[in-house]
Amino acid sequence: MIRVSLPRLGRIRTHESTIKLSGRIQTGRARILSATVRYERGRWFVAFQVETAREMSRVSHPDTAVGIDLGVKHLAVLADSSGQTRYEPNPEHLDGVLKLLRFHSRRVSRRQGPDRRTGRKPSRRWEKANRERNKVHHRVANLRADALHKFTTRVRAEYGTVVLEDLNVAGMLRNRRLARRVADAGFGEIRRQLIYKGRRNLCTTIVANRWSPTSKTCSDCGAVKAKLPLHVRVFTCDTCGLVLDRDENAARNLLALAANCTTGTGVAGDQDTPRVSKPREADRKTRRQRPGRGGRAGGASLPHQRQKETGDRRQDTEARHAPR
Numbered sequence: 001m002i003r004v005s006l007p008r009l010g011r012i013r014t015h016e017s018t019i020k021l022s023g024r025i026q027t028g029r030a031r032i033l034s035a036t037v038r039y040e041r042g043r044w045f046v047a048f049q050v051e052t053a054r055e056m057s058r059v060s061h062p063d064t065a066v067g068i069d070l071g072v073k074h075l076a077v078l079a080d081s082s083g084q085t086r087y088e089p090n091p092e093h094l095d096g097v098l099k100l101l102r103f104h105s106r107r108v109s110r111r112q113g114p115d116r117r118t119g120r121k122p123s124r125r126w127e128k129a130n131r132e133r134n135k136v137h138h139r140v141a142n143l144r145a146d147a148l149h150k151f152t153t154r155v156r157a158e159y160g161t162v163v164l165e166d167l168n169v170a171g172m173l174r175n176r177r178l179a180r181r182v183a184d185a186g187f188g189e190i191r192r193q194l195i196y197k198g199r200r201n202l203c204t205t206i207v208a209n210r211w212s213p214t215s216k217t218c219s220d221c222g223a224v225k226a227k228l229p230l231h232v233r234v235f236t237c238d239t240c241g242l243v244l245d246r247d248e249n250a251a252r253n254l255l256a257l258a259a260n261c262t263t264g265t266g267v268a269g270d271q272d273t274p275r276v277s278k279p280r281e282a283d284r285k286t287r288r289q290r291p292g293r294g295g296r297a298g299g300a301s302l303p304h305q306r307q308k309e310t311g312d313r314r315q316d317t318e319a320r321h322a323p324r
């Protein structure tokens with residue numbers, strides 16, 4: 001079936017197949033709670049909020065942690081606890097079409113556009129040119145969304161623990177030298193996806209304190225540099241003589257935070273581990289039971305509980321690393 005029935009709108013054909021969803025509904029494995037219709041980039045979308053028991057996907061290295069440093073030169077540098085380092089290239093989707101966009105934008109601005117002050121209506125030629133320009137933007141947005149989803153899914157299918165830094169994305173977008181590159185890379189979206197995809201697999205996500213000096217600390221001996229300008233791409237330690245790529249060094253420091261939080265030698269680490277894993281175990285059980293039950297109240301309270309739990313966790317890690 002490739003149709004959906006919506007109240008007041010009737011039956012509407014969809015481009016994407018709905019067979020999987022309707023199959024789940026017919027066999028009683030899923031229940032639709034709500035539908036959201038939205039118009040986005042020239043297309044209409046319908047999204048269903050569904051209550052269903054989700055299969056846990058296995059993580060290939062549940063005991064391995066990874067520190068992820070997001071950047072502009074490389075989209076991400078991943079340093080994992082087995083000693084491997086990987087560089088995720090920045091696809092730079094927007095840079096690839098900037099020339100094309102310049103061409104289209106110039107064409108649009110040479111035609112009679114709408115004017116709010118005089119109330120002038122745009123000409124048909126303007127509308128056509130504007131449509132063509134927007135098509136480029138939409139294509140970039142789709143490419144970006146696709147690449148980010150593939151990247152975050154891959155990371156969460158591999159590692160049990162992911163350590164991220166709490167980047168001030170809103171602040172970076174206010175910096176006119178960084179804004180375009182940061183927006184194109186989609187840092188905020190990477191973080192959002194890594195967190196929710198980790199929650200689905202009951203894996204741990206640690207968000208490092210925004211002010212912990214992950215770039216300026218030596219990942220080998222722990223000495224902290226007073227200054228490290230952004231253009232310096234190689235980290236050189238004055239104390240032990242370590243020479244390492246700047247971003248790899250930061251990723252290694254983030255990884256070290258995971259070791260402190262999960263297997264830490266101190267008392268705090270020992271207390272921390274059961275407290276985090278217990279509610280998640282309970283969470284998993286309720287989630288499996290849910291399709292059989294009626295009523296919305298139980299379902300509605302769960303996400304709230306989970307959110308609170310991750311919130312606590314973040315405060316924990318922040319508190320622990322603040323003195324450093």
Ligand SMILES: [Zn+2]
Pocket residue numbers: 218219220221222223237238239240241242
């Ligand atoms: Zn050092």
